[in-house]
Amino acid sequence: MSPQDSAADTLAASPAPATRRNAVTLSCLQALGGASPAIVIALGGLAGQQLASRPELATVPVTAYSLGLAFGTIPAALVMRRLGRRYGYVIGVLLGMAAGLIAAGGIYLQAFSLLCLGTLCAGLYSAYVQSYRFAAADAAAPQFRTRAIAWVMVGGLFGAIIAAQTIIYTRGIWPAAPFAASFVAQACIALVALPLVLSLRIAPPAAAARQAHGGRPLAQIARTPRFMVAVLAGVISYGLMNFLMTATPLAMVGCGHTVSDATLGIQWHILAMYGPSFFTGRLIDRYGKIAITTTGVALIGVACSVALSGLSVAHFWGTLIVLGLGWNFGFIGATSMVTDCYRPEEKSRVQALNDFLVFGSVAVASFSSGQVMARGGWHAVNFAVYPFVAVVLLALAWLWLRERRGGTGLPA
Incomplete structure (x- = not known):
């Protein structure tokens, strides 16, 4: 192999600065977005146990989250295909903020159905979060796609840490409404993701629309x-x-x-x-x-x-x-x-x-x-x-x- 070929291979194996920046940003978004399901899974059943009319209904808020995630994937894809990933992710963040506030309101008002609606919205938010790994891959050269996906998945590790610390420090803030503050914090974490979403450099809506056909x-x-x-x-x-x-x-x-x-x-x-x-x-x-x-x-x-x-x-x-x-x-x-x-x-x-x-x-x-x-x-x-x-x-x-x-x- 000639020195020129070796240098070309090395260059091909190294991601472009814009690709690296997008992958890191998406990894940070994965950390913030990954905190939402961790909070729901950790506290949804406990909050449901307090509000449900029958013990066997306690885990319905967690089930509502899973259903929101499953049935939100296709609508999320349609939104991103029409508007582009960047603006689709803005909608996702807004859903994440609404999820935390609605769930907290359900706990505060002792309304089980409102709690379940909040966790359902958290599932819809996660439908956008789960596409971060594909966004990193799509923006990367073929030889860097696998590592771009892995970089984004690293964010999930920090998401679990963020969720655990959030629960520890917020669960007892409002003794009259246990766990409500944790869900408010969940909404705040989603809000923090907004400037990161706006900083992404992904294909604009027009380009996304052309690729959709x-x-x-x-x-x-x-x-x-x-x-x-x-x-x-x-x-x-x-x-x-x-x-x-x-x-x-x-x-x-x-x-x-x-x-x-x-x-x-x-x-x-x-x-x-x-x-x-x-x-x-x-x-x-x-x-x-x-x-x-x-x-x-x-x-x-x-x-x-x-x-x-x-x-x-x-x-x-x-x-x-x-x-x-x-x-x-x-x-x-x-x-x-x-x-x-x-x-x-x-x-x-x-x-x-x-x-x-x-x-x-x-x-x-x-x-x-x-x-x-x-x-x-x-x-x-x-x-x-x-x-x-x-x-x-x-x-x-x-x-x-x-x-x-x-x-x-x-x-x-």
């Missing part, structure tokens, strides 16, 4: 092997992570461990989910998207094996840590695979379909987890995971063999 029919794209396997891997990675994560605190308390032990386990889980993002992109560049996605899905199966090997605090924590690591590799790898499946004019439709399927599975998983746990116990929860892991591993192996033989199915 043309391209292949969505049904044709959805039938391509790489897209089908990528979506399957994303759905299973996120769905199984949520399925196990939801059941673990219940299982720990049921086995006699303290709520503090369960809370600390979830904290370790979140660190394992987002911490590896510092190097996941480089691993994908080195070993390939299919290889890292396969590793992530396999680790989810390993997490179940750890869970089935004992019921001590160490076993539960080990399960959550391995599960978080598996989600990171599986979800980032699957997202990177999806970015290979569309042309620029097709991106909004394909990304919306992917996120609708992925986050729709999260709503199903969170509901199913409680049902399986109540009827079959902790062991049944873990045994239920293995068939899904096996199906995805077989699909990834099939895709790898197919592409190795030359049939990539990537868009021209």
Whole structure:
């Protein structure tokens, strides 16, 4: 290789300053936007328990959040396709602010339905937040896309920290309306994101509108092997992570461990989910998207094996840590695979379909987890995971063999 070729390769591997700036800004937005669901999931059930007419309705606010996320993905994509990502994200931020204020008002007024409306709006806000990773990829050169996605996902780690500290310092401010101040703080965190959104340098609405037309029919794209396997891997990675994560605190308390032990386990889980993002992109560049996605899905199966090997605090924590690591590799790898499946004019439709399927599975998983746990116990929860892991591993192996033989199915 000549010195000129080497220098060209080095330059190609380095992101342009504007690309790097956008990725960092989107990572900061992910941190602020990621605090919203963490607050809802941590406090939604507790607030619901105070306001619900029946105990079994206590988790409805969290379910409302999941439904808002699942059903908000396609409308969010339509808004961004028409107005551009930047102004779409402004609408998302406004929804985030409204979510916190409405939920706080519901707690203050003792109105359960208003609390649920607030958490539903938080889900709609998250539908915009979840597209940050695609925005970073779309603005980057092909060789930097995977690392741009990983950079954005790093923001989720800081989002969990922001949420935890927000809850600690605000939950008792108004004793007459517990947790209301935390939801007001959630609205303030969304407000902080507004100047960052306005500083983004993404294609203007006119360019976005021109890209929205043309391209292949969505049904044709959805039938391509790489897209089908990528979506399957994303759905299973996120769905199984949520399925196990939801059941673990219940299982720990049921086995006699303290709520503090369960809370600390979830904290370790979140660190394992987002911490590896510092190097996941480089691993994908080195070993390939299919290889890292396969590793992530396999680790989810390993997490179940750890869970089935004992019921001590160490076993539960080990399960959550391995599960978080598996989600990171599986979800980032699957997202990177999806970015290979569309042309620029097709991106909004394909990304919306992917996120609708992925986050729709999260709503199903969170509901199913409680049902399986109540009827079959902790062991049944873990045994239920293995068939899904096996199906995805077989699909990834099939895709790898197919592409190795030359049939990539990537868009021209």
